[in-house]
Amino acid sequence: MSGQVYGDRLICYLDIMGLKNRIKASETDQRQAVRVKATLEMLSQSVEEAQRLLKELQPADYQEKAPEVTYQMFSDTVVLCADRIDGTSLLYLLYAIGLIQARLTIRRTFLRGAVTVGKHYQEQERRLNVMFGPAFTQAYEVAETLAGWPRVLIHPEVLQGPIGRSRRRYIEQNLCVTASDGLPFVDYLGGIYGLGLAISWRREYLRGPSQARARYLPPELQTDRYVLQHKKAIEHEARLKGTRDDIAILVKYHSAASYHNGFVDSVCEFIAHSPQLERLEIGARNFGAVELTLRTLRDGSERDVLRFLNRKLHAMSQKIEAIRASRIDLEGTFPGRYAAGLPKADLRYGAS
Numbered sequence: 001m002s003g004q005v006y007g008d009r010l011i012c013y014l015d016i017m018g019l020k021n022r023i024k025a026s027e028t029d030q031r032q033a034v035r036v037k038a039t040l041e042m043l044s045q046s047v048e049e050a051q052r053l054l055k056e057l058q059p060a061d062y063q064e065k066a067p068e069v070t071y072q073m074f075s076d077t078v079v080l081c082a083d084r085i086d087g088t089s090l091l092y093l094l095y096a097i098g099l100i101q102a103r104l105t106i107r108r109t110f111l112r113g114a115v116t117v118g119k120h121y122q123e124q125e126r127r128l129n130v131m132f133g134p135a136f137t138q139a140y141e142v143a144e145t146l147a148g149w150p151r152v153l154i155h156p157e158v159l160q161g162p163i164g165r166s167r168r169r170y171i172e173q174n175l176c177v178t179a180s181d182g183l184p185f186v187d188y189l190g191g192i193y194g195l196g197l198a199i200s201w202r203r204e205y206l207r208g209p210s211q212a213r214a215r216y217l218p219p220e221l222q223t224d225r226y227v228l229q230h231k232k233a234i235e236h237e238a239r240l241k242g243t244r245d246d247i248a249i250l251v252k253y254h255s256a257a258s259y260h261n262g263f264v265d266s267v268c269e270f271i272a273h274s275p276q277l278e279r280l281e282i283g284a285r286n287f288g289a290v291e292l293t294l295r296t297l298r299d300g301s302e303r304d305v306l307r308f309l310n311r312k313l314h315a316m317s318q319k320i321e322a323i324r325a326s327r328i329d330l331e332g333t334f335p336g337r338y339a340a341g342l343p344k345a346d347l348r349y350g351a352s
Contacts, residue, residue, distance in 0.1 A: 006119035006133055010082035010093050010158065013139035014100070014113035017150060019076035039109055040073060046103050047071050047080065050096040053199060067092045070122065072131055079131060081122050087167025090158065094175045095195065097152055098188035102220035106229035108236055110150035110256070114142035115186070117158045149252035151185040151259070159184065174288040177259065189230060189263045190286035196221035198289035205297065205308050227326045230260060238333045250334055257328040264327050274317035276310050
């Protein structure tokens with residue numbers, strides 16, 4: 001056989017937690033079969049939806065070809081593949097992962113996985129459906145041995161690759177969190193929250209408030225509702241798993257709850273003092289998509305855009321108590337974990 005088989009790719013392996021048991025139950029329970037089918041259909045739609053949303057935020061004269069992110073699914077496993085290795089491809093891939101996680105978690109379906117970079121072969125044409133390579137194997141091994149709780153790890157080599165300084169800074173500020181174990185993972189909660197703000201605020205600025213109302217956005221981009229649903233999903237899983245007195249499982253969801261609270265605290269810390277900006281430089285975590293979007297608007301002067309932005313930030317600060325109320329009461333939700341005296345989770349933002 002001649003020619004190169006492998007290409008350099010960004011790969012993401014995802015494991016849909018609990019889906020295997022649902023598939024087993026679906027043999028005798030039609031409702032479970034319907035739920036499995038809906039989950040997989042929603043997941044496949046999310047990749048295309050993420051690319052469409054990102055294109056909406058681009059300037060009208062943007063000429064760069066959008067990266068291609070493809071996917072394959074089998075049973076409870078999903079594999080995403082970006083067709084090239086650069087900062088824009090990684091950005092598209094992470095937002096696709098984030099949208100998938102956001103859509104599934106608010107429906108009480110959690111994921112774990114890993115993003116890697118390396119050699120990979122994937123063929124989905126000419127009646128073939130073949131995929132293999134070291135990058136996929138590594139992603140699988142990292143996810144299965146290191147992820148532990150519902151998160152998608154980002155292998156350090158991904159962030160150290162040829163993605164460009166500005167893209168790396170953006171990703172570390174808006175799409176990456178590092179836990180106490182030193183492993184960076186996809187910040188889907190903050191990333192999709194910021195994306196939701198960027199899209200709704202852009203639409204409101206260009207078309208008026210009526211076109212930015214929640215009913216025009218999917219649930220995971222309705223920021224206030226999204227955070228509250230995320231809270232309820234974790235609390236539901238904690239109650240469900242807690243009835244089994246399985247400390248190991250409770251620890252996993254306690255880590256997810258700590259991640260949730262860290263995000264809420266980050267937003268509240270920024271808006272607590274009703275920030276009024278003098279330039280289009282927000283600088284706060286998870287607001288990168290908002291800043292980039294408003295900077296590229298052509299309608300109106302920078303002063304008009306800045307006035308609009310400050311008005312939106314002030315409105316957020318008026319709702320700070322409602323945002324803070326979306327924190328999860330860790331001790332009340334996980335009494336068994338605290339009774340066992342296990343150490344608290346520690347999160348920090350960006351890469352290690």
